[in-house]
Amino acid sequence: MKLGVCYYPEHWSEKHWETDAKEMHEAGIDIVRIAEFAWAKMEKEEGIYTWDWLDRSVETLATAGHQILLCTPTAAPPAWLISAHPDILPVDEKGRRRRFGSRRHYCPNNKTYHEHSKRITKAMAERYGNHPAVIGWQIDNEFGCYFARCYCESCTSEFQNWLQKKYTSLDELNERWGTIFWSQTYNDWGQIEPYNLTVAEPNPSHVLDYYRFASDSWVAYQQIQIDALRANIPKKQFITHNVIADLNTIDYHDLSRNLDFISWDSYPTGYAEMGSQNLYAPDEESFAYAHDLGDPLITGFFHTLIRGLKQAPFWIMEHQTGAINWSENNTGVRPGALRLWTWQAAATGAEAVVYFRWKASRFGLEQHHDGLRHHHGGANNGYNDLLTLKTERQALEDFIAHPLDTPVGILLDYSTLWALEMQPHRKDFAYLKHLFVFYRACKMLGIEPDIISPQADLNRYKVLLAPNTFLADEVLAQNLDNFAAQGGSLMLGVRSGFKDTNNVVTEEPLPGLFRELVGAKVAQWHSLPPKIAYSLQSEIPVFYPEATFWAEALKPDTGTKSLATYTAFPFENSSAITEKKHGDGKVLYCGVYPDAKQAKALMRFLLVAENIPILDIPDGLTVISRGKKLFALNLTESPIVLVRKSNPYRIPARNFKLIEG
C-alpha cells in the first residue's frame, strides 16, 4: 500500500520545493506524481527542450525520499503546436472545430499529433527512464474527459479505414448494418461519414461502430505512447493511465489491456452528486448520502468496477482531498473524510492512493479545487487527516494483506452499454443503473462482487449476473453455457439476447442465442410507464410481487420452473422469472426490471442456494470482508449496529470499525 500526491512544481516558486518535499514526507507520502500538463515548460518551441527545472524537481523530491511517477504531458499540447497545426484540434458533434485555451484539445486520430506525442514521450523517457527514483509513468490524463468522439476529417478517413479492415467489403458492411433500411446502401467507402448531423436519427449499427471506432482510437493513441515508453524505459518502471468515473465512451477493458495496471481518479462528493441521478432510480433517494463524505455505495461501485477491469488491484491516481470545483454544489468536505475514503479504497483493492493535489492552484481553472494544503501553503483538513492516517498505516496494511473474496460476478459489456444508451426504448432505462442495482443488492448482503468483462475469467465465480445481455454472440453464449454447465449459478436479465454484435435484432425468438440455455421464450415485452405495475406471485422469499418499469412475459419450456408468475391481464399466467437446471449448475432469467429491494431478494435467493454466507447489512452501512476480518464503514450521522454471528457490533457515526473473527 502506497500513498502519493499530485504535484505541479512548475506552478510554484522553486523556493518552496524543498519545504514541500519535506512536508509531504512528514505526512507519510511515498510517491509524487509530476510533469502532467507541463509540455510548454519542457519544450518552449518545437525541439527546444528545457529539462533543467524538471531535473531539479526530480532531484529535490528524490532527495526527500520520494518515489517519482512521471506523466506524459500530451493532455495539453502547447500553443505553438496548435498554432502550427490547427487540424490537431477536435471537431465536436455539432461540427464545430474547438479552440486552444483549456486542455484535451486534440483529435486522437491526427497523424501530426501522433508524431509529436511520440517525440515528447520518447524525449522524456530517454531523460528520466533510468533515474532510480522514477518508478513509473502515467500516459496522458483522463482520456475521454469532456469528449471521446471527434468528428473531424482525420476521424472520417480513419473511420473508413477502420470499417474497411473490419468488413473487408462494402457488401458485407451493407449487409451487417442493414443499410437497405431507409436506402442507406453505400457504393463507396468514401461515402461513409461520422453519424453526427444526420436529419433523423442515424442507423444504430453505424453509430455503434463509430462508438467502437472512437474508443479504439484512444486505445491506439495510448499504444503509441506505451510503445514509445517501453522502448526507452527499464522493465521495472510501470506504465498506467488514469481513467475517470464517467466511463461511458471508451472501452476500459480495451484501454486497460496493455497497461501494467489501471488507475482511476476518485472524487467521492462529486460522484455522489452526479451518481444520485445516474445510478439510482428516478424515484429513489440516494442511500445514506453524506454531503461532506459522499455516498459509500457510489464510491465503492466505481472502486469495484475499476478493480474488475483487469480483475486485479488498481491505483487511485487522483483522490479528492477537499472541496472540488466541478459539481453543482461543490460542498465542503468533513475533517476526517480523507482517512475514511483511503480506508475504503484500500479495502476495496486500491494498491496506492495518490492525493490530488499538494497545494490548491492559484491560477487556471482549478482554483476552487482544494489540495492537502491551502493556496497560501497552510495545512488544509486533508493534510491533517494524513497525519492521523500515518498512525493507522500498519493496521491498514495488515487488513488488506488478507485476500478479498468475490463470489459473484456481474458482467459489464461496453457494446451493450452503448447500444442501450442510443436505444433505451424507455426513458431512464440505463445499463449502469441496472448493474448498480445488483451491486447494491450484493453489498446489502455483505458480499463484494466483481464487475467484469464477458471476456474475463468467469470460472472464479459461483454466481454470475448478466443483467442486460442485450448484444450477444456465439462466444458469449458458449461461455455462459459453460459457466452454468460447470456448476455456476447464472442469472440473465431483461432484454438479453435481443441483438447481435452488429446491433441488429436476432431472427430468433427471444432471448435469441440464449433461448436454449434459458429454457424459456420471451413472448412479449412491455415498457411500463410511471405508476403502472403488473402484479405477480413469486416463491422467491420477500420478493415484492409487482413488475414495474419493464416487464417480459415468459413461456417456460417443459422442465423449466417458474419462480414468479404474472397474475393479471395482459400477461396473466405467463412466467416473470424462470429457473432451469443446466449441467451441474442452473440458469435463471429475470423478466422484470428489479428495484433495489427486489434485486436484494433475488440475490439472497441465489446466494443462499449456493451456500454463500450472507449478512444483513443495515441501511447506511458498507462492509468489506478480507479473510475473517470485516471492515464496516458508517458514513451516516448516527451509530449503526451490525449483527454478525449473533454478535452486535456498534459502528460509530462517520467512522469505521474493523470486526474480527
Add this chain to the structure above:
Amino acid sequence: MKLGVCYYPEHWSEKHWETDAKEMHEAGIDIVRIAEFAWAKMEKEEGIYTWDWLDRSVETLATAGHQILLCTPTAAPPAWLISAHPDILPVDEKGRRRRFGSRRHYCPNNKTYHEHSKRITKAMAERYGNHPAVIGWQIDNEFGCYFARCYCESCTSEFQNWLQKKYTSLDELNERWGTIFWSQTYNDWGQIEPYNLTVAEPNPSHVLDYYRFASDSWVAYQQIQIDALRANIPKKQFITHNVIADLNTIDYHDLSRNLDFISWDSYPTGYAEMGSQNLYAPDEESFAYAHDLGDPLITGFFHTLIRGLKQAPFWIMEHQTGAINWSENNTGVRPGALRLWTWQAAATGAEAVVYFRWKASRFGLEQHHDGLRHHHGGANNGYNDLLTLKTERQALEDFIAHPLDTPVGILLDYSTLWALEMQPHRKDFAYLKHLFVFYRACKMLGIEPDIISPQADLNRYKVLLAPNTFLADEVLAQNLDNFAAQGGSLMLGVRSGFKDTNNVVTEEPLPGLFRELVGAKVAQWHSLPPKIAYSLQSEIPVFYPEATFWAEALKPDTGTKSLATYTAFPFENSSAITEKKHGDGKVLYCGVYPDAKQAKALMRFLLVAENIPILDIPDGLTVISRGKKLFALNLTESPIVLVRKSNPYRIPARNFKLIEG
C-alpha cells in the same frame, strides 16, 4: 373499408415473401404498401435500374390476392446521389448543413433533386402504372417530419423569387412588412435572407412569409411528383401522401388540394404521450389516458382534423400495431388495442387502415417499433387482433355505411397557427390547444365536429367556431358575415381580428375587421399569469364565473347583448362574452380563454339554441353517431353507463358498444 399493411420486401429474404403474402391474406389484409425508401435498391447507381426484385414482389403479392400501393422513394435519396450533389442536403436553423445517414436529407428547393425526383418517379410510373394490382401511389413519406424549413442557398434565392412574385416591388414588401421598424428597409431583393440567426428576434412578417414559403416549397415539390405520376399512370390509380400529426409546419390544406385523398399516420400511444403536453392545458391531466391504448380524444382529434382537410374521408396510411420507438416511454400495447383503434378510425371517417408494419425491422432505426408479427416471424398481438376484427368486418362496414353528421365547424388556419406560435404573448397560448378545448367540448356533448379551413364550404354547418381568428382579411370577414347572415351561429374567440394577413396589427379598434359583425369593441386585453382570475357573472348555464389565462374587456354596441360580465376591477362592468343577432343568425364573441368545462358550457348553450340534439357523455367515453347508431368507446379500466333517450347503456371497460335506435 379496406385494411392494408406496410411491407418492406427488400428487408427480408425472398424465401419469406410467399408465406408473408399468404399470412397477410389470412388476417384479412386487402392492400399492401411497398417500395417506400427503396431507391438505392431500385437504382444502385445513377441510371442503372434493378426492377426485377420489385417485379417479383409485386407478382407475389398480386398472386396472393392483394392490391398494391406503391410509394415513390424520394424520402431517402441514395448515397451516390448525395455524394455527387451534397448541396441537396438541407441546412438547419443553426446554419449547419446536415448529413447523409438517416432519411429526409434533402432540401425541397434543390433543382438537382427536383430532376432526380422526377426521373425516379417517372421510371416507377412507367414500369408499374399499368399493373392491374396497383391501385395507387403514395408520394414520398411524411413531409415535414424532423424539419420543414431549410435555410440553404437554394432556399434563400427561391425565397427571394417567391417574395418578388408575391409583392412585385420592394416598396410594396417594405410597406407590408413594416420594415421601417428597426431600420430593416430593403433596397435589393438579394438583401432578404432567411430569418434565422438574427441577433434579436426577427420581423414577424418576414418570419410568417418564410413559413409560408417553406410550406409552399413542399407543396410545389409534391406537385412535381404528382405531375410525373399523372402523366404516366391511368386515371383509376389514386395519388395520396401520408402526413403526420405534428402538423405545425406545412399547410395541410394546400398539401391536400391536388391529392385524390389525404392520408395520415396514426400512433395513438405516442400521440397520447405527446398530446398530453401539447393539447391539454398545463394544469390538466390528460383525460382517460390509457398508457396501453392511448387517449381516444387525442386520437379522435387528429382523425377529425385530417378528415376536415378535404371535408372528405381519408386513409390511415400507417397505423400503430404495438409498441413504438419514438416516444418517451414507448409503452407496451394491450392485446385488443388494434381492434378498438380500427373501429374508432373507421367510425370517424377512415376509408382504409394500413397497418405499420408487417414484421418488426431487424435493422436500422426502427428496430424497437413493433409490427403485426415479431422479428422472428411469429404473430404479435396486432396480428391476433386482426383475426378478431375479421369476424366483425361486416358489422363495421354496416355501421360506417351510415352517414356522419357534423353540425359544428371549427376553423383551422395555418397562418394564424404560425403567427401565434411565433408571438404567443403568453406562455402556453397555443392555437391547437384552443381548438382542442372546443373539439373536446363537442365530443363531451356527443357531437362530432369538423375542423376546417376558412376557405372550406362553411354552409354545411349550423354552428361555426373561430377560436382565435388572429389574422383576418376581407374575404374571411365576408365569409363569416355571410355564414351568420344566412342563419348560422358563429362564435369568435379571443384575439380575433388582431392582425392582417401580413402579420401586421389592424389600425382599427379590435376585433378589427370583425368589429361590425361582432357588435362590440375589445377595449382591453390582459394576459393573466397562473393563479390570477377575474370574476364574472354569466347567464350561460353552468359557465364557471372566472376568467383565467387571458381576458378581454368588451364594450357591446347598442343592440348587442352581454352574456357574461366582469364583476371586479380592473374590468368591472365590461362584458366578457357578447351576442349579437346578425341577419338570420347570430354572432358571439367569447372574450375569455375557456377551460374545458367553460368550453362545454358554451357549446351546450350554442347547440341547445340551435336545437341540435346533445348527449351528456360521461368522462372516459367517446362516441360517434352514424345515422341512428351510436359507437361508444370506453378505453378506461371500468364499465361506463351512458344514458341515451332515458335508456342506460353499459359500455364495458376497454371495449365498445354499438347502440341502436
Add this chain to the structure above:
Amino acid sequence: MKLGVCYYPEHWSEKHWETDAKEMHEAGIDIVRIAEFAWAKMEKEEGIYTWDWLDRSVETLATAGHQILLCTPTAAPPAWLISAHPDILPVDEKGRRRRFGSRRHYCPNNKTYHEHSKRITKAMAERYGNHPAVIGWQIDNEFGCYFARCYCESCTSEFQNWLQKKYTSLDELNERWGTIFWSQTYNDWGQIEPYNLTVAEPNPSHVLDYYRFASDSWVAYQQIQIDALRANIPKKQFITHNVIADLNTIDYHDLSRNLDFISWDSYPTGYAEMGSQNLYAPDEESFAYAHDLGDPLITGFFHTLIRGLKQAPFWIMEHQTGAINWSENNTGVRPGALRLWTWQAAATGAEAVVYFRWKASRFGLEQHHDGLRHHHGGANNGYNDLLTLKTERQALEDFIAHPLDTPVGILLDYSTLWALEMQPHRKDFAYLKHLFVFYRACKMLGIEPDIISPQADLNRYKVLLAPNTFLADEVLAQNLDNFAAQGGSLMLGVRSGFKDTNNVVTEEPLPGLFRELVGAKVAQWHSLPPKIAYSLQSEIPVFYPEATFWAEALKPDTGTKSLATYTAFPFENSSAITEKKHGDGKVLYCGVYPDAKQAKALMRFLLVAENIPILDIPDGLTVISRGKKLFALNLTESPIVLVRKSNPYRIPARNFKLIEG
C-alpha cells in the same frame, strides 16, 4: 422633473403627427424622443440623406411645445450597409456569424462600422445640433442587449492589441494569467484567441480579460459617438445612453463616466418576472409580487443601482406603459400603474421619465408591446394615468425637491460580478443576489442605500457594505481601510479578498489583502448544499442562529471580537462574524451568506450602532424619505399600517401616501 415619450414618427402617416403632438401635450408630456432606429429612413443609400421628414417631425413637435431628444440610429445599421460589409455582423459564442433582420447586428470593434457610425452621427449633429427645441442626444440604444461579447476576427485582433497594451510583454501576461496551468503558455500574441469554443472550461484570467475587453469595446464605441456629437453640438445639449437592467456584461461605471447623465429603461412587470429568479433566493417567494404592478423592491433596486452609477440623478429613458412583449406571461397592467411607477421612480432619483411608447407598434417585433395609446390611436390605460398624474405634478415636484438621504453604501464591482459568474463554486451563488439581499434589508428598515463603485466617493456614507469583495487590489484595500479609519462602519462578506484583479488566488491566508483590516483569518470555507445548516450562537439581536448556503470558519486575532460562533462540528468554536475596531471606525466580517432575515438583523445592528434612525417597514411596503417627508408605497391587495414616531399611518392598497413631519 420632466415627463417624456418615445415616438417613432416614421411609423405613422404624417397626417397623424400634429394630433399626436397635441395629445402628448395635453397629457403633460414635455419631451419627445425620436429618430431611434431610423437610419434607413435618414440615409436610404450610402451618402444619400433624406432629412425632410425628420425636419418636419421636429418642427411639428417643437410647434406643439415639446422639447426634443434625438437618438443616433446606430443600433440598427441598414441593409445596404450590411450587404456591402457583412463583416460588420457579430459572431456569437458558438462561432456563428449572425444575420441582418432584427437589430444590434454589429460588432463594436469593426473599423468600417466605426467610420459609418461617426459619419451618420456627425451628419445628424450638424443638421439638428443648433435646433432650439433639441435638448439632448441619446447614443445608440441599449448596449449589451442580446449580447455584449462578439467573437469575430475584428474582436480577436483587437483583443490581442488590448492585451499587448495592458501587459506589454507576453511574459507578463503568461505570469499574470498563470498560463503555466494546463500548458497554456503563449509564445506569440497571435496565438491568443477569444476564450469561446475551448474543449474544457477556459482559463478564468483569460475569460475575465475578455469580459473586460468586450465591455471596454462598447465604452470605446460609445466614445466615438460622444466625440462626433460634442464636436458638432452646443454645450447645453446633453449626451446620454439608455442602459438595460440586464446589467451583467458591460461595466456601467465605465459606460456612464463620459455621459452627462445615465438613463435606463424600466419595465417593472418584466423585471418582476425575471427578478424573482435572478434576485431572490431559490427557496424564496418574491415579496409582494404584484402581477400587474411589478415588485417594488426589484423596480427600486434597479433605480437605486442606476442612481449609484454616477452618484447622481438619472433618467428613465423608456418606461413601461402597459403590457410588454418579452417576458413569459406579459401580464396585463393595472389601470393606475403608470402613476404609481412614476412616483416611485421620481422619489428614488429619476429626473425625467420618458414613456415607451406613444402608440403601440403595428409592425415589427414589438407589436404586443403596449403604448400610451392603442394601435388604433385610442387612449390606453397609460394615457389616462398621465392625465391623473398631471393633477399631482406639483405635489410630486414638491416632494422630490427635498434631498434624498443615503447613509449606507453597497459596493458593486463588475470584475467581481464577472469572476463570480464564471466560477460561482456553488450553484446559485450570484453576486447581484447577495447585493439585493442587503438592499432589501436596508429598505425593510426604511433606509435608501446607494449602490456604488469601489472607486466612488465612499466618505459620503456612515455604513459601507462589501458583500463579496472577491477580487481585491491594494487601492481598494487602502480605500476601505481609510473609510473605517475615518470613522465609518464597514462590513465585508464571504469570499472577500480571495483573488487579485487578474482573477488569480491570493498567496496569503484569507481574506488576503483584507487580513489585517479584518483582524481575523478565514480558516475554512464550506459550500453547503440545500437542507444543510451549521448552528451558531450570536449576540446580534434576532439573528437566526444558522448558517446555510455558504459558511466560513473565522479565527479572530486578539482584540477582534466574535459576534457569532459556530456551535457544532465541523466549525465548532470558530467565529462566524467578527468585529474589530479600526481607527475611528470598525470593520465587520460576515462569514455566513445571510438570508433576508439575517441580513435585516445585521443591518439593524449596524445602523443602531451608528445612531441612524430606522423604521420597521411591514412586509409589502416600500418607503423613501426625502427631508421630513416619507413616500410610502403599497402595491399589495390590502391596506398596510406603518407606525412612525408612534403614529399609525394607513397606506391604502395599490396606492401610496405621503407622510409628513
